[in-house]
Amino acid sequence: MSAREVNFDGLIGPTHNYGGLAVGNLASNRNAKAVSYPRRAALQGLEKMRTLMNMGYLQGFIPPQLRPDISALKRLGFRGPEMDVIRQVAETAPELLPMVYSASSMWAANAATVTPSADSADGRVHLTPANLITTAHRTIESRQTWHHLKLIFADPHCFSVHQPLPGMPRFADEGAANHTRLTTAYDKAGVGLFVYGRDEKTDLTQLRYPARQTLEASRALVRQHNLPLKRAVYLQQNPAAINAGAFHNDVVAVGNGPVLFYHEQAFDPASQDVAFRQISEHMELIRICVPAAEVSLEDAVSTYLFNSQLLSMADGQMKEMRLIAPLECQDHPGVAAYLNRLIRDYSQPIREVVFVDVRQSMANGGGPACLRLRVCLTDQELAAVHPSFILDEDKIARLEEWVSTFYRESLSPQDLMDPALMTETHNALEALSRLLGVPDLYHVPDLRL
Ligand code: SUG
Numbered sequence: 001m002s003a004r005e006v007n008f009d010g011l012i013g014p015t016h017n018y019g020g021l022a023v024g025n026l027a028s029n030r031n032a033k034a035v036s037y038p039r040r041a042a043l044q045g046l047e048k049m050r051t052l053m054n055m056g057y058l059q060g061f062i063p064p065q066l067r068p069d070i071s072a073l074k075r076l077g078f079r080g081p082e083m084d085v086i087r088q089v090a091e092t093a094p095e096l097l098p099m100v101y102s103a104s105s106m107w108a109a110n111a112a113t114v115t116p117s118a119d120s121a122d123g124r125v126h127l128t129p130a131n132l133i134t135t136a137h138r139t140i141e142s143r144q145t146w147h148h149l150k151l152i153f154a155d156p157h158c159f160s161v162h163q164p165l166p167g168m169p170r171f172a173d174e175g176a177a178n179h180t181r182l183t184t185a186y187d188k189a190g191v192g193l194f195v196y197g198r199d200e201k202t203d204l205t206q207l208r209y210p211a212r213q214t215l216e217a218s219r220a221l222v223r224q225h226n227l228p229l230k231r232a233v234y235l236q237q238n239p240a241a242i243n244a245g246a247f248h249n250d251v252v253a254v255g256n257g258p259v260l261f262y263h264e265q266a267f268d269p270a271s272q273d274v275a276f277r278q279i280s281e282h283m284e285l286i287r288i289c290v291p292a293a294e295v296s297l298e299d300a301v302s303t304y305l306f307n308s309q310l311l312s313m314a315d316g317q318m319k320e321m322r323l324i325a326p327l328e329c330q331d332h333p334g335v336a337a338y339l340n341r342l343i344r345d346y347s348q349p350i351r352e353v354v355f356v357d358v359r360q361s362m363a364n365g366g367g368p369a370c371l372r373l374r375v376c377l378t379d380q381e382l383a384a385v386h387p388s389f390i391l392d393e394d395k396i397a398r399l400e401e402w403v404s405t406f407y408r409e410s411l412s413p414q415d416l417m418d419p420a421l422m423t424e425t426h427n428a429l430e431a432l433s434r435l436l437g438v439p440d441l442y443h444v445p446d447l448r449l
Pocket residue numbers: 017018019020021022025028029098102104107109110138177247248250251364365366367369370371
């Protein structure tokens with residue numbers, strides 16, 4: 001049975017702002033409190049989706065979340081109707097506004113970890129929403145992500161959408177940003193490569209920033225997803241990478257099919273040797289290791305070279321691949337020169353680099369690969385996906401019109417104080433739910449962790 005990879009991008013929400021909320025994410029800190037441009041951000045995201053669609057790839061999306069998150073505020077002691085709540089917050093605790101207004105669910109690579117049916121022992125696609133407990137503004141995502149994934153992947157014969165892992169530091173989970181499924185063909189059983197920042201032996205004093213993924217979380221995902229143990233490989237991040245701003249592994253590595261494209265300093269060297277040996281028991285791994293002498297860790301983090309989408313050809317063939325890279329790579333002479341050399345090196349399959357403008361997201365530390373969740377689907381599974389969340393040109397055009405109608409051009413930190421932003425956002429999301437024909441889109445059931 002044939003299978004293909006579908007990218008589900010996070011549709012960037014109307015309250016995209018720069019809260020400076022993500023510790024260890026250098027771009028988020030650098031741009032803290034800057035003015036954001038939500039309309040431009042969402043249109044950039046849609047244009048990236050169109051670029052892939054026009055190249056023949058199937059493209060899906062995950063809707064923005066209901067913001068501000070009033071239920072989070074109620075759990076923090078605020079009472080009354082939502083308009084009163086948001087006014088009280090603006091008056092008495094304005095520092096909470098960026099958190100409850102954050103549009104961070106746009107980074108769909110952190111929405112969940114996904115195991116395709118070719119890999120799981122029960123032949124279903126498994127999805128576990130990430131608990132994202134390292135940062136407050138992201139951990140509130142998991143409840144709505146769970147709801148949205150259950151709407152999109154509703155058919156229990158094909159899909160199993162689990163609850164997030166327990167919300168405890170020991171099980172900190174950031175989803176697919178730390179997971180790569182390697183395989184020789186999408187419909188053949190592959191290997192789940194689970195990259196983690198810390199386990200119980202890790203010396204935390206050597207880390208300047210939090211390690212957001214734990215080994216125990218990754219092991220729990222493997223059990224939860226019925227992935228045979230021999231098909232799970234664990235690999236520890238290099239502390240130097242975390243300290244340089246690789247808060248997720250997908251800032252310094254990306255894989256697809258049998259290819260792993262990574263920075264020389266991405267992984268802990270001892271852990272890497274073991275992991276590569278384990279993978280090679282299942283397939284011939286094509287490693288494209290970029291030496292620090294060619295691209296420094298700092299340049300990798302500032303340009304997001306490895307946060308490119310590494311794609312097979314649209315028909316699923318793995319012989320040739322392309323990278324969808326952020327424009328920041330083209331702007332950087334050293335990285336641009338490296339990419340030019342790469343596509344001329346015929347010992348590896350990457351033949352083309354397509355640059356995309358996702359600068360609004362990049363300024364919060366989210367590149368092309370952060371914006372998408374990859375789901376490998378057979379034809380039968382694809383037919384079971386809720387069709388409202390698969391794009392065609394007509395739907396993209398309608399979404400662009402929706403963005404242009406409802407989104408503000410700009411948002412400053414001061415604007416978050418204005419209760420009218422809540423009403424506007426709710427109107428926008430209601431209109432989205434009508435546009436998609438999904439009345440339950442924002443009827444989010446309670447998820448108690
Ligand atoms: O979790 N930024 C996100 C960026 C996530 C990127 N995703 C991947 N690498 N897969 C984060 O650090 C910044 C929000 C703010 O500061 O307003 C933020 O959450």
